[in-house]
Amino acid sequence: MKHHPQEMLVLTDAVLITCIVQRGAADAVVHAAHEAGAQGATIFHGRGTGVRQKHLGLLGLTVNAEKEIVYIVVPDDQADRIFERIFVAAKLDTPGMGIIYSTPIEKMATYIPHQIAARFGSHDHRDTTHEIA
């Protein structure tokens, strides 16, 4: 059977929001992002270090060094709104709660249903790359 490369639809104008919070707080971040319009999130674990040992919390123990890192890819035009909703939901204005930043994405690709792809002028030719802004 001949292998046909899949059609790749490249999306531009996307932003990656990365939010690093204490372990257990990621679900609140994901809920807030979802309610603000985000389609998904990826969460993984990490261990943070910084000023907590000397300056934050009771003996530096009330800020958990175990972290959850949340990746959320969002459209450019919704990024600010989702960013602010996450900021509020995760209480990131409180010292020691975590950090959040957004990074521009040059291009991204994922599965896009045929009906949606057709709206952007994509067709059935399988070995081409289309760009959707």
Next chain:
Amino acid sequence: MKLLSYKTITCIMPAGRGRAVHNRLMKEQGVLSASMHHARGIGASTFRHRNSLVASEKDVLVALVEESRADDLFAFLFDVADIGKPHVGLMFMSRTGRGHPLVAPVELNNLEPNV
């Protein structure tokens, strides 16, 4: 130290697929500067109720690639990881500041194939 421009390609795919993709990237494209970690993913199909999140296990591959090869490697990973199929995941590419790739201490061809 050569000052080349680099980009990072991040590929989020179902758990279990990452190692094979990582190996193919290394063996077929010679990209050593890649690392993989585990994650849980929540997508459009897993948002079931307002207050419950159903996550699925994911592998996340992050590769540092030269700018001149970035588009080709992006297409390679798209194909190898089957990103174009439903419920698989997503991948994205972003520009980096300065970077330096991993230099192999041994010839890759002399290594035993991974199981």
